[in-house]
Structure formats: structure tokens, C-alpha cells
Amino acid sequence: MSPIEVNGRRYRPIAAPLVAVCVDGCEYEYLVEAAEAGATPFLAKLLAPGTAFIGDCVVPSFTNPNNLSIVTGVPPSVHGICGNYFYDREAGAEVMMNDPKYLRAGTILAAFSEAGAKVAVVTAKEKLRKLLGHRMRGICFSSEKAAEATLGENGIEDAVALAGMPVPSVYSAELSEFVFAAGVRLMETRRPDLMYLSTTDYIQHKFAPGSAGANAFYAMMDRYLARLDALGAVIALTADHGMNAKTRADGSPNVIYLQDAIDGWIGRERARVILPITDPYVVHHGALGSFATVYLDPAERDPVARKLAAMEGIDLVLDNATACRRFELPRDRMGDLVVVSAKHAVLGTSEARHDLSGLDAPLRSHGGVSEQRVPLLFNRRAGGVEGLRLRNFDLFDIALNRLEGER
Numbered sequence: 001m002s003p004i005e006v007n008g009r010r011y012r013p014i015a016a017p018l019v020a021v022c023v024d025g026c027e028y029e030y031l032v033e034a035a036e037a038g039a040t041p042f043l044a045k046l047l048a049p050g051t052a053f054i055g056d057c058v059v060p061s062f063t064n065p066n067n068l069s070i071v072t073g074v075p076p077s078v079h080g081i082c083g084n085y086f087y088d089r090e091a092g093a094e095v096m097m098n099d100p101k102y103l104r105a106g107t108i109l110a111a112f113s114e115a116g117a118k119v120a121v122v123t124a125k126e127k128l129r130k131l132l133g134h135r136m137r138g139i140c141f142s143s144e145k146a147a148e149a150t151l152g153e154n155g156i157e158d159a160v161a162l163a164g165m166p167v168p169s170v171y172s173a174e175l176s177e178f179v180f181a182a183g184v185r186l187m188e189t190r191r192p193d194l195m196y197l198s199t200t201d202y203i204q205h206k207f208a209p210g211s212a213g214a215n216a217f218y219a220m221m222d223r224y225l226a227r228l229d230a231l232g233a234v235i236a237l238t239a240d241h242g243m244n245a246k247t248r249a250d251g252s253p254n255v256i257y258l259q260d261a262i263d264g265w266i267g268r269e270r271a272r273v274i275l276p277i278t279d280p281y282v283v284h285h286g287a288l289g290s291f292a293t294v295y296l297d298p299a300e301r302d303p304v305a306r307k308l309a310a311m312e313g314i315d316l317v318l319d320n321a322t323a324c325r326r327f328e329l330p331r332d333r334m335g336d337l338v339v340v341s342a343k344h345a346v347l348g349t350s351e352a353r354h355d356l357s358g359l360d361a362p363l364r365s366h367g368g369v370s371e372q373r374v375p376l377l378f379n380r381r382a383g384g385v386e387g388l389r390l391r392n393f394d395l396f397d398i399a400l401n402r403l404e405g406e407r
């Protein structure tokens with residue numbers, strides 16, 4: 001096989017089975033703390049110069065934009081997926097962006113499958129499955145809908161039997177464990193050339209690095225990764241985004257309700273606040289994240305921007321062009337203003353529109369620049385990457401082009 005070019009980047013042919021893992025919400029500290037607690041003997045060995053690096057994810061630091069950047073090797077300005085939701089100005093409607101018709105670039109997974117590689121994708125939530133599997137031949141299913149997997153749609157029909165565990169609740173650590181269990185069984189039974197495993201951040205939304213709940217999750221992950229390593233796979237691990245506490249000193253959620261604030265300044269129904277974190281699974285974060293975009297009349301833009309920038313807990317207020325240049329975002333899917341909150345603050349629309357009753361732990365969330373630092377970890381030494389500004393979407397470049405052969 002000759003090198004494969006995808007979105008202007010070249011990838012060498014696969015020499016050993018490659019397992020790329022996106023650990024949802026994996027702040028680097030989770031790995032360090034779990035290793036120090038002795039919970040992750042395999043990962044602890046990788047946390048060393050030459051195999052462990054820190055890179056930046058895409059902002060907004062949300063799940064879908066980053067998973068799509070990882071599998072395309074490019075930022076959202078190229079692949080088009082910049083959140084779960086955007087406001088379609090022409091249609092005058094808020095639309096979900098989990099349909100492949102919104103994807104503007106091909107994936108590395110599809111390109112390798114096209115070239116004849118055996119490719120498999122397992123993702124925790126169904127919301128990512130169609131995007132990740134777009135134009136890809138091979139196996140592609142979610143833990144969430146594993147019981148409904150068919151040969152025609154998913155390339156596999158015995159996904160639950162394969163994983164060897166029942167289909168878990170969508171709000172559980174087991175939803176991610178199912179991904180790893182299926183991944184190990186696929187490696188044992190079908191040995192894909194290229195596998196992409198993507199988890200969910202249910203645990204990271206609830207538990208801080210070093211807590212018992214977090215360490216137990218990483219211990220589980222460690223056992224499966226050690227097994228993949230023993231099976232001879234190259235492992236390349238990164239995260240879609242980090243995670244921070246978003247609470248006041250008393251533990252209550254530290255929320256800035258943007259729609260309420262703007263309505264108070266210019267009147268109701270003059271501006272529209274979009275939170276691209278919004279998705280059908282909001283129980284664990286109440287649809288609160290650190291990134292918002294605002295649609296409003298050109299005449300109101302600068303005065304509103306100045307008032308927002310003066311609010312405590314808001315770090316950045318940028319116009320569309322500046323934000324899209326800085327964060328490499330598609331201009332037609334962002335509003336007139338982009339707002340990023342501080343490390344321990346989140347952005348809401350109107351207080352009445354957020355149901356926080358499902359929050360059974362102090363709020364932890366993501367979306368901002370403060371959740372941009374993510375790990376890149378390999379079970380082989382990587383050459384020539386020290387000193388570079390790494391992105392999580394350099395994962396396949398490093399895994400396929402820069403790893404040394406020996407373990």
C-alpha cells in the first residue's frame with residue numbers, strides 16, 4: 001500500500017494494527033493522578049518523555065467537533081462540525097449537526113477502508129456514530145445502540161454478544177467500558193488494521209482527577225489497553241477536551257445566563273443565544289458549557305459585546321471573523337459573537353430553560369479555552385514531536401508517521 005492523503009496530510013500505510021482512542025473529557029491530570037494512586041500500571045509506564053505529550057484540542061472544547069477533527073486531521077473550519085447545534089440563518093431554525101450531510105471533509109477512517117484496510121469504530125453514544133462512520137466500509141456501532149446493530153448498517157450483527165456484557169445505561173461508566181470490551185474482542189477475533197474507540201465523559205463530568213470514582217474508571221480502561229498492547233496493537237490515545245469544576249465557593253453551579261442578560265439590555269427576541277453543547281443527553285451537565293455564540297442585529301453587536309466583556313466570569317467576546325480565525329471555525333455556522341467563559345464559569349441561555357434538577361454532583365463541564373489541554377499518549381516512542389504545538393488531531397499523523405517500531 002502507498003501513503004494515503006487525506007485533507008492535505010499524508011499517512012503511511014499501517015504496519016501493525018493501530019488502535020486510536022479518544023477518551024472523552026480526559027484532562028491530563030486524570031492520567032497522572034490515577035497513575036500515582038497505582039490504579040493504572042500500564043498507562044503509568046506510558047506517562048514518560050517520548051511517549052506522553054500535551055496538546056491542544058479544538059475550541060469549542062466539545063465532543064463532536066473534536067472527534068471529527070481527530071478522524072479528519074483538520075480543524076472545524078475544514079470539516080464543518082463546530083458543535084452539536086447551530087443556527088441555520090436561511091432556515092431560521094436551530095438544527096442538530098449530527099448528520100453526515102453537515103460534514104465537509106472525508107475521514108482518515110474512510111480513506112483507509114477505501115484503500116483496503118480493515119477498519120472498525122466503536123463509540124459510546126449513537127450521536128457520533130454516523131459522523132465517524134461516514135463513507136467508511138467496515139464495522140461501526142455505538143454501545144448505546146449495540147443491540148440494534150445490523151450487518152447492513154453497522155457491518156456487524158452480534159455486537160452485544162461480541163462485547164460480552166449487557167447494553168449499559170446511556171448515563172453510566174459501563175457505556176464506555178462496553179467500547180473497550182468490544183474493542184478487545186474485535187482485536188482478538190477479527191484483528192482490524194485500524195480501530196477507533198471513543199468513550200463518553202459521564203464519569204469526568206461527575207468525578208475530579210484523583211477521586212475514587214475517576215481512578216476506578218481509569219483502572220478499568222488500563223486493563224483493556226494493556227490487553228490491546230499484549231495483542232501487539234499500536235495504541236494512540238488522546239481526548240476530545242478537558243474538564244473543570246464550574247462551581248461557586250458554596251458548590252452551586254456558576255452560571256452566567258446570557259439570554260437573560262442580553263434581553264435585559266436590548267429587549268426580548270432581539271438576540272438569539274446558541275449553546276453548541278446542547279444535545280439529547282443533558283442530565284449530567286444541564287446543557288451548560290463554557291462556549292456560546294450569539295446572533296443579533298449588526299447595530300447591537302458592539303454595545304452588547306462591550307457589556308458582555310465587562311461581566312465577571314467571561315474571558316473572551318469575539319466577533320465572528322476574529323473568533324473563526326482564532327479557533328479555526330466555519331464562519332457560516334457561528335453567530336455574530338462568540339463568548340467564552342472563565343475556567344470555573346459556564347454559560348446558559350435563560351435560567352428558565354435549564355433543568356438542573358438532574359445534577360446530582362457539583363457541576364463539572366467544558367467548552368472553553370480552559371479545557372483545551374489534552375493528553376497524547378502512545379505505546380511506542382514518538383520521534384521529532386518535542387517542541388511542536390501539538391493538537392489532538394495530530395494523533396493519526398504521529399501514530400502512523402512518527403512512531404518508532406520497537407516497544
Ligand SMILES: [Zn+2]
Nearest residue numbers: 024025063240
Ligand atoms: Zn466530550
